[in-house]
Amino acid sequence: MSWNTRLGAALALVLAVLLLHAGPGALPAHAQAQAPAAEAAPDVAELRAQLDRLPTSADTGEEARRLVREVDAIATGAQKFVAQRTGRLNDLNARLGELGNPPAAGVGEDPDITRQRAALTRERNSVDADIRLAKLVMVDAQQRANELLARRRQDFEAQLTERAASPLTQEFWADIAEARPQDLRRLQPLADELQAAAAVAGQDEHRAPVLWALLLAALAVTLGNVLVERGLVALAQRVLPGGRLRRSLLVIAVVTANLLVVALAFRGLLAVFEAHDMMGELTRKLARLAQGALLFITFVVSLGRALLANARPSWRLPPIADPMARRLRAFPALTALVGVLVWVPTQINALVDASYAAVVATHVAAALALSALIAAMLMRLRPPRGGPAADGDAQAAAAARPLWVGTLRALVALALVAIVVLVGLGYVALASTIASQLTWTGIVACAFYVLFKFADDLCMALLGSRSASGQRLAGGFGFSASTLDQAAVLLSGLLRLALFFYMVVTLVAPLGTGPGEVVQRSSQFGTGLKVGEFEIVPAALLSAVSVLVVGFVALRVLRHWLQQHYFPTTSLEPGMRSSIATLLGYVGGIVVVAFALSALGIGVNRIAWIASALSVGIGFGLQAIVQNFISGLILLAERPVKVGDWVVLGTTEGDVKRINVRATEIQLGDRSTLIVPNSEFITKTVRNMTLANAEGRVLIRLPMPLTSDAQRVRELMLAACQAHPAVLAAPAPSLTLEGIENGQLIFQAIAYVASPRQAGSVRSDLLFSILDALRQADLPLAAPMLTMAVPPPAAPAPPADAAPPGG
Helix, strand or coil, X not given: CCHHHHHHHHHHHHHHHHHHHHCHHHCCHHHHHHCCCCCCCCCHHHHHHHHHHCCCCCCCHHHHHHHHHHHHHHHHHHHHHHHHHHHHHHHHHHHHHHHCCCCCCCCCCCHHHHHHHHHHHHHHHHHHHHHHHHHHHHHHHHHHHHHHHHHHHHHHHHHHCCCCCCCCCHHHHHHHHHHHHHHHXXXXXXXXXXXXXXXXXXXXXXXXXXXXXXHHHHHHHHHHHHHHHXXXXXXXXXXXXXXXXXXXXXXXXXXXXXXXXXXHHHHHHHHHHHHCCCXXXXXXXXXXXXXXXXXXXXXXXXXXXXXXXXXXXHHCCCCCCHHXXXXXXXHHHHHHHHHHHHHHHHHHHHHHCCCHHHHHHHHHHHHHHHHHHHHHHHHHHCCCCCCHHHHHHHHHHHHHCCHHHHHHHHHHHHHHHHHHHHHHHCCHHHHXXXXXXXXXXXXHHHHHHHHHHHHHHHHHHHHCCCCHHHHHHHHHHCCCHHHHHHHHHHHHHHHHHHHHHHHHHHHCCCCCCCHHHHHHHHHCCCCCEEECCEEECHHHHHHHHHHHHHHHHHHHXXXXXXXXXXXXXCCCCHHHHHHHHHHHHHHHHHHHHHHHHHHHCCCHHHHHHHHHHHHHHHHHCCHHHHHHHHHHHHHHHHCCCCCCCEEEECCEEEEEEEECCCEEEEEECCCCEEEEECHHHHHCCCEECCCCCCCEEEEEEEEEECCCCHHHHHHHHHHHHHHCCCECCXXXXXXXXXXXXXXXXXXXXXXXXXXXXXXXXXXXXXXXHHHXXXXXXXXXXXCCCCCCCCCCCCCCCCCCCCCCCCC
């Protein structure tokens, strides 16, 4: 372990001891209020009372976000209550079902059963009423949250379009000067609390702990982050294999570790301040603002340094050249600093309820500062100009640059011009919002770029055919390389889709939004998007995808277990094994898809509508496909043709290699593959050479002269058949004298082999053996009878001086 790692570990240990020494009582009041308490879940009346106590409107954005969080918490409590009571309601209904319906009038029943039924009915009705009330609370809470968000959206839009005094006019500066004394008075309570805290820190009994806490916090924020980053780099080089996953994972680890170190340091500092009674109500709020600003700075700086990777160019994640990365070295810190200087005054204005002139001035400063930062970054992104070589490099870079990059830069430049114009016209709120959104979009894009890359690298590392885990999957479950790569790409696409959803939610959030608020905003979409009568719920989509993935993996594992472990212990022939495995794949796939549709919220009635719509399509253009599919099922069920059979279909003859959903593959004698629609095997005449009997027959017809020794010929031919190793002993070879044709004896030998595929080669071997035996026994074969056609003699030519006929 290097001295850097040791120093970082020691610093973290000192911070932990300092935090523990402060004690749980030293935690800030807001942290104690947020600590989870092991208390019973509230009932419906308490949830309703909590909802009624909340105000119906909010004056500031922070208050509106707090109210929305509280309303969401009430809705979550009501949802948990419904889930708990639903189980009890189902149990009561089941018990009532066991007791049965009440008897008809005049029919006797055991009094004990009657009492049990009445008690269960009362309890069931009470539970059902509580569930209905809880669902009503959920609906009211959702409506309240929507109303708050809609009201804040309307106020925000109204503020955006509001016009104030332009900074170019004297009225703007006069308003600031006039409101300055009032704003200073509003800041005085905060200043008094800060002075009181400084006075307490200056006392003898508090001076040393406070100074040590400040020193350790400063060391953790500055030196601690550097040491942690170096330790993570050394750990990644030692533990993780080389590749893209190490680079993307290191970026995420560095950012997370830096945020954790800063958060622990700041929490320990606040704990020390609380332990020495240095915090008031306003200073606690200011501390929360400072904590958010410090975490924002840490996040932006860590992310920027990790992406640029000037110290380790080979580990750089984005495709940025080294000169450009060095030119952008200072911008992560500048972006974080300017962003904080813009965001913190806005929060302080809301904290002390500053004047309208102060708010307008803050908007102007934010718009101009962020615009200047973005303009400087655009200038840095341009290639350097310094001579012919530099001009050539600039032209090459411009030619290699994608079109969308230039278009994006042009749009950003136009937005900067619009911001300056809006500030000059007095629309400072709109200008500040546009500038903040541009900066926030850049930060969010960089963060999600890392997450997109990490999703791709993680999927390829887990499922890619070239990765170690992918090779283990291929060896353990029989997955092909293409299947693993396709699964990795599909899973990466799904993760990218989920990340894109959160990226959109983050983009619409204001500058400096934390992960908690992003999750809260994304939960507002959890109720789903209704399109017509179908509702798209993100959770249902995730459940459906999970069911598909788990279902098909389980189906593949089951088929692999059957083929590799169970079938070898049975007496099933290979064709039957293949048919069972194929049918299992079809049936299992249909079941998995049905479960996925059910998880998606598509019930049996909707599936029936889909089937009806498909039937219309089948009637128009899918008849052949459905016919082949049904024929394939018939082939697998009745098995008139199975894998391994030797079939003759018209002029086609070959081995059945595979029966698919639509067609059957037949391997011909020249090793080519013929794909035949399944309906051909059902609607046409097919000769299956191995259906009932897999044995092949070898037939040899041999002509011999009439003077041949028939018994000797019989003995030699039978001996040759019996001597061949491929000829079966049962049924035994046979030889018959078919008769006399054209003055020749016709001998016919019949032998059987294990497969019709061997008949041709065995017949050739037997002919060679028989001919050799006959030659050695001086038994010649009959010569073929040749028939020659002799033309008739030509008529004699007449004399030259003879007169022509009739002359």
